Amino acid sequence: MPEFDDAWVAEELRREAEVERELLEKQPKLFKSIENLELSENQRNFVNVCKASFESTKWAFRRPPYPSNTLCDDFEALFAKADSLEHLSSMLNDFWRLVVEIARMVPVNEAWGALMAGCLTVLQERPGEVKSGYPLLWKDLPGLDEVLQDVWRNDPTVVDQENQGSPPSQEDLSKWENLNHFFAYFFADGLKAGMDYSWIQFPLCQLATALEIVHEEGALHNCRLRVACCWVQRSTDTLYRVMSCNLDLRQLTSRPSSFRLKGPRCPGAIQPFSLERWNNWKHDFLVDGSNRVDLGLDHKTVGMILDTILYMTWAEDPKAQDRFLAELKLKVVERSAAASNTLLHPREV
Numbered sequence: 001m002p003e004f005d006d007a008w009v010a011e012e013l014r015r016e017a018e019v020e021r022e023l024l025e026k027q028p029k030l031f032k033s034i035e036n037l038e039l040s041e042n043q044r045n046f047v048n049v050c051k052a053s054f055e056s057t058k059w060a061f062r063r064p065p066y067p068s069n070t071l072c073d074d075f076e077a078l079f080a081k082a083d084s085l086e087h088l089s090s091m092l093n094d095f096w097r098l099v100v101e102i103a104r105m106v107p108v109n110e111a112w113g114a115l116m117a118g119c120l121t122v123l124q125e126r127p128g129e130v131k132s133g134y135p136l137l138w139k140d141l142p143g144l145d146e147v148l149q150d151v152w153r154n155d156p157t158v159v160d161q162e163n164q165g166s167p168p169s170q171e172d173l174s175k176w177e178n179l180n181h182f183f184a185y186f187f188a189d190g191l192k193a194g195m196d197y198s199w200i201q202f203p204l205c206q207l208a209t210a211l212e213i214v215h216e217e218g219a220l221h222n223c224r225l226r227v228a229c230c231w232v233q234r235s236t237d238t239l240y241r242v243m244s245c246n247l248d249l250r251q252l253t254s255r256p257s258s259f260r261l262k263g264p265r266c267p268g269a270i271q272p273f274s275l276e277r278w279n280n281w282k283h284d285f286l287v288d289g290s291n292r293v294d295l296g297l298d299h300k301t302v303g304m305i306l307d308t309i310l311y312m313t314w315a316e317d318p319k320a321q322d323r324f325l326a327e328l329k330l331k332v333v334e335r336s337a338a339a340s341n342t343l344l345h346p347r348e349v
Contacts, residue, residue, distance in 0.1 A: 033105060034098075042078075042094035049074040071115075072122045079130050088134055089143065096147040103182035104175040113178070117186045145198065148183070152205055157224045158213075173223040180206060180227040188234035200242055203231035204272070211284040212263020217296040225288060225297070229304040232281075233311050240315040243278040282312050 034047055053071050075095070082088035099116065106113040126138045136142040156168035156176050168176075187199050210228035215221045232239060262272055265284075270277045288295055289305040297305075 030106065034102065037101060039098070040094050042091050043098045045078055046075065046095055046098055049078060069122055071119050072126070075119075075123070076126075076130075080132075082131055082134075085134055085136075088131055088136060092130065092136070092143040093147065096144045100147065100151055100179065103179045105178065107178050107181065113182055114185070117182055120186050148202060151179070152202065155205075155209060157220050157227075158209060168220070170219065173219060177223060177226055177230075181230050184231045184234040188238070200239070203228075203235060203239065206231050207281055208263040208266070211281055211288075212265040214265065217294065219296075221288075221295055222297055222301045225285075225301050226304055229285075229301075229308040232308045233304075236311040236315045240278065240312070243273055244275055245273050278312070282309055285309050285312075 031047065031051055035044075039047065050071065053074055079088065079091055082091055099120065102116055103113070106116070120141075123138050124141055128137065130136045130138055130142065156172045183202065187202065206224075207228050210221075210224040215224065262270075266277060266280065270280065285305050285308055288297065289302050289309075292302050
């Protein structure tokens with residue numbers, strides 16, 4: 001075990017205090033942004049619960065997600081007021097859509113984003129029904145999959161070639177990244193803990209969008225690749241296990257998916273869940289990273305690609321780390337130098 005001296009402990013405490021200070025400073029602005037949305041009565045009640053919790057406790061945000069328990073208790077008290085199954089289902093739908101809007105606004109690596117993801121984890125782990133006497137269990141996250149499928153069908157990075165509207169703004173793309181990072185953060189722990197494998201459709205859709213469709217270069221493709229990288233990095237081991245099973249999604253779960261799980265660049269003979277497809281992804285990540293100049297990829301995206309390929313390789317064979325890192329750096333540097341005479345400097349891992 002490493003030894004932590006007084007200076008190290010003092011620095012950690014200082015950083016934690018800074019996180020708490022930033023959280024409290026951002027709180028009024030965040031709530032104002034949420035309140036400016038078109039919210040239903042249920043959603044305003046949920047927002048008011050959040051505000052009351054913050055104002056009463058100031059949430060000494062030292063060890064997330066522990067503060068989430070308090071907020072979850074308050075949410076459950078609201079759900080307990082439902083007077084019918086239809087009413088409860090409507091409240092859940094409003095709740096999930098509010099969570100989606102919050103996830104769009106707040107990066108999950110900020111305290112507020114981690115807090116909300118932690119809140120979902122606590123709810124999903126709670127035993128029993130959302131409301132006593134009603135056949136909706138927290139472990140199933142009732143209604144969330146339908147809400148997310150609706151959100152995923154409106155992916156701003158997928159351009160409709162027949163009915164092209166105005167391209168998404170940088171704010172739209174940032175919100176899409178925030179949203180995917182939030183749910184990748186949340187689902188990673190849930191999938192490891194035995195969550196229904198139907199949720200794997202959400203990262204599969206983003207991998208298909210980023211790697212199995214012909215795209216134009218630039219900001220859109222940067223966003224697609226960063227989203228795909230985030231999903232792989234958060235759930236590498238789970239994805240590798242699922243891709244090793246050679247099964248159809250219908251054999252993993254009874255819950256259907258209504259959107260793309262394979263793209264046109266993925267050969268038809270390749271099964272949706274197969275190591276052949278896994279290897280294709282890894283190859284495509286490497287090709288895109290190597291062709292970063294032609295594709296207009298920025299350094300952040302290329303750094304995430306390098307990290308993602310390493311994560312994938314470690315899932316296959318942890319002993320291959322050093323050898324693969326050396327080979328990968330050499331290939332990417334050579335390809336990038338040939339394209340632009342500009343050397344790429346991969347991040348050290």
